[in-house]
Amino acid sequence: MFPEVLTKGYTSFLNGRLPNERRKYETLGGGQDPDVLLIGCCDSRVAPEVxxxxxxxxxxxxxxxxxxxxxFEDDDTGYHGTSSAIEFAVQALKVKHIVVMGHATCGGIKAAGYGADPLSPGNFIGRWVSLVEPAKTKLAATGDHKDKEDYLTRLEYAMxxxxxxxxxxxxxxxxxVEAGRLHLHGAHFGIATGELRIRDPKTGEFHSVVARDGQSLAPSALIQCAEA
Structure with missing residues (x-):
């Protein structure tokens, strides 16, 4: 049986959002033109559109x-899902912004930081999160390590x-980027708090942008901040 949560959700979509946004969907049927590429975690708790x-x-x-x-890998024998999507977004869609958004209590970062047993003989996750190693090495060079409090948060930031x-x-x-057509951003979402932090490209520090100069910001405006 098809998952009930999806059936119910689609029924709600048919009776609510689709009729309300019919014209938008008809326009999108001819193609897409987003300004933003967002690279996020597949964690079910972190939905960018929400x-x-x-x-x-x-x-x-x-x-x-x-x-x-x-x-980047110059390898014509491999399969590069993330790289191919980046290529499409930048070269075909001509996005103006790329946002890399991490999040609190990330299981993949935890596996990289503390180690984890393979979940299958292929150890696909283990090989994937080995890409976190350079970030771990940079933290280690500052004297940071997994036994220190809040290490995983700092590793999330570093990655x-x-x-x-x-x-x-x-x-x-x-x-x-060098031509000024594309801007890169870093962001981090706190699941339990709902707080979004963005990365200062000059210092590498993350700061909350819930309010700036006493004014609350709509979440959709935050992607325009901290251009690199």
Whole structure:
């Protein structure tokens, strides 16, 4: 039987959102033109469209374990799902922003930080989160390690920074950034608190942007902040 949660959700969509946004969906039937590529975690608790209160066609989304951007690989024999989606977003859709959004209590980052037994003989997750190693090494160079309080949060932050660095190993991304056509951002979402923090590209620090200069910001406006 098809999952009931999906059946109920689709029924609600048919009776509510679809009629209310019929014209938008008819327009989107001819193609998409989002300004933002958001690279987030596949964790079920972190849905970008919910967090940023966006509608269909507004965000092009990539979700994978631990919101990781792998470095560019000149390998024509492999299968590169995340890299191919980045290529499409930048080269075909011409997005203006890329946001790498991590989140609190990320299981993939925890597996990378503390280690975890393989879930299958293929150890797909273990091999994937090995891409976190450079971020761990940078933290270790500052004297940080897994026995210190809040280490995983700092590793979540560090991996967002590492993914932004990895984005710049793609020639077409670097070219667009240097030409001013594309801006890179880092963000971190606190699941229990609902707090969104964005990364200062100059310092690498993360700051809450719930309010700025005494004014509350709509979540959809936050993607315009902290341009790199």
């Amino acid at each position: 967090i940023f209160d966006t509608g269909p066609g507004e965000i092009f989304t990539i979700r994978n374990v631990a919101n990781i951007v792998p470095p 967002i920074g590492q993914s932004l660095e990895n984005l710049m190993t793609f020639g077409f991304v670097r070219e667009a």
